[in-house]
Amino acid sequence: MNKKEISESIAAVSNYLYEKGLVPGKSGNISCKFSENGVKKVAITPSGVSLKSVTPEEIVIVDMDGNKIDEVMNQNNKRDKMPSSEVFMHLKVYKNRNDVKSVVHTHSPIATGFAFAGVEIKRLEGFGPIENTVIPLVDYAAPGTMDLAENVAKGMEKEDIVSLKNHGIVACGENLDEAALLTEFVEESAKIQFVTSLISAN
Ligand SMILES: [Zn+2]
Numbered sequence: 250m251n252k253k254e255i256s257e258s259i260a261a262v263s264n265y266l267y268e269k270g271l272v273p274g275k276s277g278n279i280s281c282k283f284s285e286n287g288v289k290k291v292a293i294t295p296s297g298v299s300l301k302s303v304t305p306e307e308i309v310i311v312d313m314d315g316n317k318i319d320e321v322m323n324q325n326n327k328r329d330k331m332p333s334s335e336v337f338m339h340l341k342v343y344k345n346r347n348d349v350k351s352v353v354h355t356h357s358p359i360a361t362g363f364a365f366a367g368v369e370i371k372r373l374e375g376f377g378p379i380e381n382t383v384i385p386l387v388d389y390a391a392p393g394t395m396d397l398a399e400n401v402a403k404g405m406e407k408e409d410i411v412s413l414k415n416h417g418i419v420a421c422g423e424n425l426d427e428a429a430l431l432t433e434f435v436e437e438s439a440k441i442q443f444v445t446s447l448i449s450a451n
Pocket of ligand 1: 276277354355356392416417
């Protein structure tokens with residue numbers, strides 16, 4: 250896929266995840282790694298824009314150090330968007346995992362509730378091969394910091410999905426659909442675990 254097609258996919262998945270309630274308000278960010286003329290680049294959602302309405306033209310292209318290279322030029326020739334404030338979290342995951350081509354970060358309410366409570370979410374069927382029976386919790390660091398980027402990258406060395414204490418969820422995959430699907434699965438798992446705990450309590 251070229252960067253135009255990638256930007257279109259990122260915008261479509263952004264809008265979809267918002268509709269699903271997984272990235273409320275201006276939360277969440279999505280990226281894809283790709284190669285252009287042999288140079289590795291990352292396309293990522295912009296900061297300060299709700300994924301509800303983000304368009305392909307607003308997707309920002311950065312190099313592997315997070316420097317903005319380009320936006321896909323919009324019709325008004327505007328290039329005013331900056332990459333998501335979590336860009337370094339995405340880049341660190343790509344640097345650690347050569348197999349990863351997409352990273353999706355959500356604040357889905359039930360899974361994030363578990364993250365705030367410090368309770369691990371159990372994996373349900375659908376996650377594929379299981380090494381851990383629970384989704385690992387990554388230590389808290391302030392959003393947008395290198396500390397958070399380091400913690401997440403370390404937590405994802407052997408995991409495709411982690412829960413960030415007091416924050417949200419990060420998933421990765423070989424492609425965008427795979428990573429996005431994992432964020433849906435984790436919310437579903439958290440929901441079922443929550444309902445199960447209520448029923449079992451009586
Ligand atoms: Zn976040």
